[in-house]
Amino acid sequence: MKRSRSDTAQKLSEDFKERHIDNFNKGCEAILEIDPSLHDAISRKDFQLFLKKKQPDMTLNYHFLNLASSILAQQISGAAANSIKKKIIDRYGHFPSFQETAELFRQSKSQELRECGLSARKVQYMESLANYFNDNEQEIKALLSKENDVIASELVSNVKGIGPWSAKMFLVTSMERLDIFAADDLGIARGCSKYLDARPDVVKDLMSKRGPVIKRSKIKHVKKNWKVYDEDIVEKCGELFAPYRTIFMFLMWRISDTNVEVMAKREDEFTADKTS
Structure with a gap:
């Protein structure tokens, strides 16, 4: 993805970086190098899953x-x-x-x-x-x-x-893991739809690099108030942000107003009762 001339360097605030783990901050900075316009989506509020906390024993x-x-x-x-x-x-x-x-x-x-x-x-x-x-x-x-x-x-x-x-x-x-992407997820499909609709140059580039195998999206929606892109296009959109596709996935959930903070909170509460 090429930056437009209007794109300016965007930096994470020191407060944001202080609250989040280092690998996540590094990934966010890499994403902003690719697309500075995602700064507002990143900095809007904290990402519960990536906040600094006592690291659990990975038993x-x-x-x-x-x-x-x-x-x-x-x-x-x-x-x-x-x-x-x-x-x-x-x-x-x-x-x-x-x-x-x-x-x-x-x-x-x-x-x-x-x-x-x-x-x-x-x-x-x-x-x-x-x-x-x-x-x-x-x-x-x-x-x-x-x-x-x-x-x-x-x-x-x-x-x-x-x-x-x-x-x-x-x-x-x-x-x-920071390089995971679920192209078939409804929230991701909706978020990528908003993301790509605002970036026709990116859509054009992704379409030009499309391989011989087209993966049609299985997602159906009745209202038809947003465009469903084929799954291979959504996957290619995510690939633009490798090796930090997990972070881009969370951004697409955020853009689509999917509440993944509930998932993060539930995981923390559940594993807090872990046994050795």
């Missing part, structure tokens, strides 16, 4: 809890997910580790989780997740040092209830 159980959080939150409100979590913690004194959860299923105590509010399907998903971690500890430890696509593919293949989107969000919220 295997920490990652299990993040994935369990994702499963609990599927297709229900944040309040409902927190209510289920509280009932589980009240029952066991903490949220069970993957070893403890696997043991519950070995002892045929899945009904205890049902009594805490989990649906039958989510109980199956929790069993799949706990058994995967319990039976493959060393393999998962090795897996978590590999490339993003490999981690996501393995999780989707081995854990019921973890799809491509959930795997990508795990890479963002639990692994803190």
